Amino acid sequence: xWTMGNVIxxxxxxxxxxxxxxxxxxxxxGGVDSAVAAALVQKAxxxxxxxxxxxxxxxxxxxxEQVEKDFVAATGVQLKVVDAEERFLxxxxxxxxxxxxxxxIGREFIRVFxxxxxxxxxxxEDVAFLVQGTLYxxxxxxxxxxxxxxxxxHHNVGGLPDDIExxxxxxxxxxxxxxxxxxGQELGLPEEIVQRQPFPGPGLGIRxxxxxxxxxxxxxxxxxxxxxxELTAAGLDRDIWQCPVxxxxxxxxxxxxxxxxxxxxxxxxxxxxxxxxxxxxxxxxPYDVLARISTRITNEVxxxxxxxxxVTSKPPGTIEWE
Ligand code: XMP
Numbered sequence: 550x551w552t553m554g555n556v557i558x559x560x561x562x563x564x565x566x567x568x569x570x571x572x573x574x575x576x577x578x579g580g581v582d583s584a585v586a587a588a589l590v591q592k593a594x595x596x597x598x599x600x601x602x603x604x605x606x607x608x609x610x611x612x613x614e615q616v617e618k619d620f621v622a623a624t625g626v627q628l629k630v631v632d633a634e635e636r637f638l639x640x641x642x643x644x645x646x647x648x649x650x651x652x653x654i655g656r657e658f659i660r661v662f663x664x665x666x667x668x669x670x671x672x673x674e675d676v677a678f679l680v681q682g683t684l685y686x687x688x689x690x691x692x693x694x695x696x697x698x699x700x701x702x703h704h705n706v707g708g709l710p711d712d713i714e715x716x717x718x719x720x721x722x723x724x725x726x727x728x729x730x731x732x733g734q735e736l737g738l739p740e741e742i743v744q745r746q747p748f749p750g751p752g753l754g755i756r757x758x759x760x761x762x763x764x765x766x767x768x769x770x771x772x773x774x775x776x777x778x779e780l781t782a783a784g785l786d787r788d789i790w791q792c793p794v795x796x797x798x799x800x801x802x803x804x805x806x807x808x809x810x811x812x813x814x815x816x817x818x819x820x821x822x823x824x825x826x827x828x829x830x831x832x833x834x835p836y837d838v839l840a841r842i843s844t845r846i847t848n849e850v851x852x853x854x855x856x857x858x859x860v861t862s863k864p865p866g867t868i869e870w871e
Pocket of ligand 1: 748749791826827863866867870
């Protein structure tokens with residue numbers, strides 16, 4: 550639109566002026582904010598920007614490819630992908646406790662990200678800027694006014710490394726989420742990235758109740774892809790805030806499929822309606838859409854013989870199960 554066009558012009562000019570001939574780094578999470586921030590900086594300074602994407606193996610189906618192919622195709626951005634799946638799965642082996650999982654994923658993420666940053670810094674003399682997708686609500690939430698660099702740590706992709714000094718570039722500091730989406734659209738980013746619903750940093754690692762393994766992740770990825778496909782086909786993406794799909798890996802129940810008894814795992818659907826994720830209500834979704842998702846998941850995903858619906862508000866339940 551006209552207004553977002555102005556925002557882009559203004560930001561591009563400002564970024565050009567600030568960055569000059571130096572280089573910048575941006576961590577991509579697969580989410581909207583970091584993608585739009587990176588695209589803006591790319592538009593301003595081109596190959597002076599390098600993006601880093603840590604593939605922790607906990608992403609949903611197709612998400613890494615969207616960043617690797619579609620985002621790069623749309624922006625021409627210089628991208629460094631770090632394949633860290635094995636590292637994360639090894640670190641998570643044998644761990645079922647949710648808080649422990651979160652700590653391990655957070656810790657490994659910072660290590661991998663810092664290592665990639667250090668490599669880029671070592672390659673180029675003038676890496677002076679770190680691009681972040683901080684939004685206006687983040688700025689307000691952290692008690693900072695415009696112009697301050699006080700950001701809650703969970704909003705940083707991996708946090709700032711101790712031994713490398715960067716100046717922050719935060720081109721989205723004045724914008725709300727819907728405006729960021731408009732800017733992204735205006736910049737020609739793929740619809741799948743611009744309209745993406747919130748997804749937790751620890752990814753599917755906190756949507757498997759029980760130990761996280763490659764097999765379980767693959768299984769959950771299939772179930773999640775089916776749910777997302779059907780929700781999109783039913784036109785419900787804008788009505789639903791997000792719909793976590795959870796694998797109860799430590800639970801089994803008896804079923805009957807084909808001509809025999811099965812003893813498989815349940816999949817939980819957790820569609821929620823919310824304004825800001827602080828509180829949420831379970832979404833009264835059309836039964837026929839639920840039925841399609843259930844039928845497809847039990848038919849198409851091995852070892853899943855039951856689909857259940859989470860009908861808990863937040864509070865008392867959180868949106869995610871872990
Ligand atoms: P809960 O489960 O606390 O989730 O009701 C609230 C919102 O936050 C998302 N979420 C996270 N996002 N890193 C993130 O970037 C995290 O560790 C994380 N944990 C939860 C969740 O998807 C929901 O939108």
